[in-house]
Amino acid sequence: MKKILLCVTGGIAAYKAATIASQLYQLGFEVKVMMSESSQKFITPLTLQTLSRNEVYTNTFEERNPNVVAHIDLADWADLAVVAPATANCIGKLANGIADDMITTTLLATTAPIMIAPAMNVNMYQHPAVQANMQKLADYGYRFVEPGEGLLACGYIGKGRLAEPEEIIACIKDFSAKQMDLPLEGKKVLITAGPTREQVDPVRYFTNYSSGKMGYAIARAAAGMGASVTLVSGPTALEKPAGVMFIPVESTDEMFHAVMKEYPEMDLVIKSAAVADYTPRIKYGEKVKKKNESWSVEMEKTTDILSVLGEKKERQVLVGFAAETGNLEGYALDKLKRKNLDMIVANNVAQEGAGFSVDTNRVVIYKKDGSAKEYPLLSKDKVAQEVLAQAMELMPL
Known part of the structure; x- marks a missing residue:
């Protein structure tokens, strides 16, 4: 169940739909949005189009594709329809x-x-007609996310506030998990992302250009x-x-200890992450003042996290990344073997x-069995799906 209407x-509370759409998209759901005429007084279709990466539907009679009837096509497309927020008016119509309008049709x-x-307002929510309408929909098989209690926009205090986006997302995920085959359900996955910072003094550090976008897409x-x-x-x-x-970290050493703590329980x-290979030998407690024309900072090697993981690997499937600027295959295959990896994702930055900070990537995936698969330029979200698909082939059933 991946397609959410x-x-x-x-x-x-229509503004909360922006967070719902954004988080569903981040979780890998495909989201299409319909808006009532009155909801557009609170939030624009453009906002939800941007966050869902799909066009927003607002008018039953606006048929942009002559090959389909839009509202029937959407009705057939959806795996799950979510009304959030749902007004008393909409609930009454459905019941x-x-x-x-577009939504009810x-x-x-x-x-x-x-x-x-x-x-809705607490008195509206408690009105016998509204309660009867919700009961009728429940009898039809509709599912409800209970509203919260507290200060409402109208100034009343009571039940009627839209559930928080995180709660609605959790309900969608829970329901989806029960309805669809989730290939990684029950598996524990550890992902590292972003750069590390190696401190020189309280105001200076060494780092790299990694944005973290690839790792976050995989997560x-x-x-x-x-x-x-x-x-x-x-x-x-x-x-x-x-x-x-x-788990946020700063330095390579912090990342090493965080990863090693979680590693024994992981399946994949x-x-x-693009961790620093070197760190300053001396870390000054106070800002170093400018004195000379030049300043040399002596560096020492950091812990090679991936090598340690390879040495301590038991049942885990271990995947590394190789960001290179030349001799991609040679460096990637050497790293794959030397660090005892099961798979490596290589790209020429x-x-x-x-490269770094962009939303696309072009990778080659090498496995320890000698196989290699090269991909064209893809979005990092699509690359993430391919990386996971290839890694799952190496995981025990």
């Missing part, structure tokens, strides 16, 4: 078979499961496949992926579209 109706035509997240994809994901990340400007255990480890 998110239906946004008109309430102040009584009224189809007078589509939901009455779909055979997919429907999840309702109500949001999102693995979580979407049902894995229990631990992401150990150096400093990045990226949003923490939803549904993962996140993907080491995509000097190639256009395959």
Whole structure:
């Protein structure tokens, strides 16, 4: 169950739909959004289009594709429809078979499961008519995400506040896990991402150009496949992926200790972080003042995390990355063998579209059995899916 139809109706809580759409996309779900006319008074279609990476549907009579009827096509497309927020008006229409806009027309035509997240004034929520309508929908098989209690936008205090996006996401994931085959369900996956920082003094450090985008994409994809994901990340400007255990670190030494602590319990480890190979021998406690025309900083090797993982490997499938600027195959195969890896993902960061900080990558995947698979330029989200698919072939059933 990967295709989510998110239906946004008109309430102040409509802004939370942006977080829901964004986090579902990050988890690997395909999201399409429908908006009622009144919901567009609170949040724009452009916002949800940007976050879902799909066009937003607002008008039953706007048929952009002559080969299909839009609302029927969406009804057939969805694996799960989620109404968040769901107003009393929308709930009443669905309960009584009224189809007078894009959302209600589509939901009455779909055979997919429907999840309702109500949001309204406490007195509206408690009104017998609204309660009767929700009970009728529950009898039809609709699922509900209970609203929260607290201060409402209208100033009242009570039950009626839209459940937090994290709770709605959790309900979707739980329901999806029960309905679909999740290839990594029950597996523990450890991913490292981003750069490390090696301190010289309190205001200076050595680092590299890694943005963390590749590792974060793998973490999102693995979580979407049902894995229990631990992401150990150096400093990045990226949003923490939803549904993962996140461990922030700064230095290579901090990353080493965080990884080794989690390693024994893992089934799959993907080491995509660009860690520093050297660190300053002396770390000054105070800022070093400018005195001379030149300044030499003596460096010493950091712990080779991937080598240690290879030495201590037992049942884990171990995947490394090789970011090179030349002799890609030679360096990658040497690293694969020398560090006792099961698979290595190699890319030439000097190639256009395959370097740091971009949203695309061009990789070659080498396995210890001697096989190699080269990919064209793909989005990092797509590369993440391919990396996981290849790694799963090496994992015991």
